Amino acid sequence: MFKNKTAIITGGARGIGEAIARKLAAAGANIVIWDVMEDVAVETATKLGDEFGVKTRGLGVNVTSSEAVDEATKAILKEFGNIDLLVNDAGITRDNIILRMKEEDWDLVLNINLKGAFLCTKAIGRYMLKARYGRIVNIASVIGLMGNAGQANYGASKAGLIGLTKTSAKEFASRGVTVNAVAPGYIRTAMTDALKDEVKEEMLKLVPLRKLGEPEDVASCVGFLLSDSAKYVTGQVLTVDGGMVM
Numbered sequence: 001m002f003k004n005k006t007a008i009i010t011g012g013a014r015g016i017g018e019a020i021a022r023k024l025a026a027a028g029a030n031i032v033i034w035d036v037m038e039d040v041a042v043e044t045a046t047k048l049g050d051e052f053g054v055k056t057r058g059l060g061v062n063v064t065s066s067e068a069v070d071e072a073t074k075a076i077l078k079e080f081g082n083i084d085l086l087v088n089d090a091g092i093t094r095d096n097i098i099l100r101m102k103e104e105d106w107d108l109v110l111n112i113n114l115k116g117a118f119l120c121t122k123a124i125g126r127y128m129l130k131a132r133y134g135r136i137v138n139i140a141s142v143i144g145l146m147g148n149a150g151q152a153n154y155g156a157s158k159a160g161l162i163g164l165t166k167t168s169a170k171e172f173a174s175r176g177v178t179v180n181a182v183a184p185g186y187i188r189t190a191m192t193d194a195l196k197d198e199v200k201e202e203m204l205k206l207v208p209l210r211k212l213g214e215p216e217d218v219a220s221c222v223g224f225l226l227s228d229s230a231k232y233v234t235g236q237v238l239t240v241d242g243g244m245v246m
């Protein structure tokens with residue numbers, strides 16, 4: 001499905017990003033992983049290349065640095081010749097109630113989750129517009145749609161990412177580039193494994209399907225939005241959340 005297409009997945013070393021990279025590699029895409037965990041990015045990329053016989057590259061890239069993003073974009077274009085698919089997945093949490101939230105934790109979360117996606121969209125979007133083809137998917141969160149006590153920074157970053165999605169969709173549409181967001185609910189990854197059991201039980205009460213999602217559940221929806229089956233879909237937010245938000 002994605003033969004000869006090159007996909008960049010930020011935060012693709014592990015978790016949901018890794019599941020997305022695996023899904024795209026299985027469908028024939030060449031895979032580029034940008035992650036601050038350089039060793040894990042290289043390891044994951046090498047593993048996917050061996051398993052699926054596609055070209056892969058793992059690079060240590062901090063998405064909050066415009067210099068790093070611009071340099072990595074140039075390097076990938078030189079090595080792969082094209083960039084067709086971009087998934088902005090890199091994201092973190094630094095939870096606390098507003099009155100106790102440190103300014104630096106607000107800044108860090110907004111910088112990685114929102115500014116990082118802006119910088120990657122700008123650097124790679126520029127090339128996609130010239131090529132008159134591209135598919136971008138931003139990994140938001142249901143928290144950006146419904147809020148969550150203790151996650152002001154995270155909720156604001158993900159709501160902002162949805163605004164960025166709709167704005168870039170409008171700016172890029174006339175050149176054949178689509179931009180959509182996927183908003184996962186509670187997905188089983190290192191991020192949610194760290195939660196206490198009683199917190200997990202409370203969360204599940206909010207999920208009509210009564211179970212956590214798997215990274216693959218998110219990856220298959222991202223794969224759809226990146227594929228030509230979704231070529232007439234842009235500026236949308238697809239929730240993958242067991243029915244939490246409806």
Ligand SMILES: NC(=O)c1ccc[n+]([C@@H]2O[C@H](COP(=O)([O-])OP(=O)(O)OC[C@H]3O[C@@H](n4cnc5c(N)ncnc54)[C@H](O)[C@@H]3O)[C@@H](O)[C@H]2O)c1
Nearest residue numbers: 011015016035036062063089090091141184186187189191
């Ligand atoms: N797990 C969930 O339940 C859930 C729910 C909704 C949304 N999400 C979103 O999905 C995305 C992936 O989450 P996950 O659960 O797989 O988390 P994860 O921590 O397993 O993966 C996040 C990846 O991003 C990388 N990263 C962090 N800062 C970076 C930076 N500055 N530059 C480049 N890479 C960076 C990390 O090294 C890591 O590999 C995040 O955007 C998260 O907000 C997760």
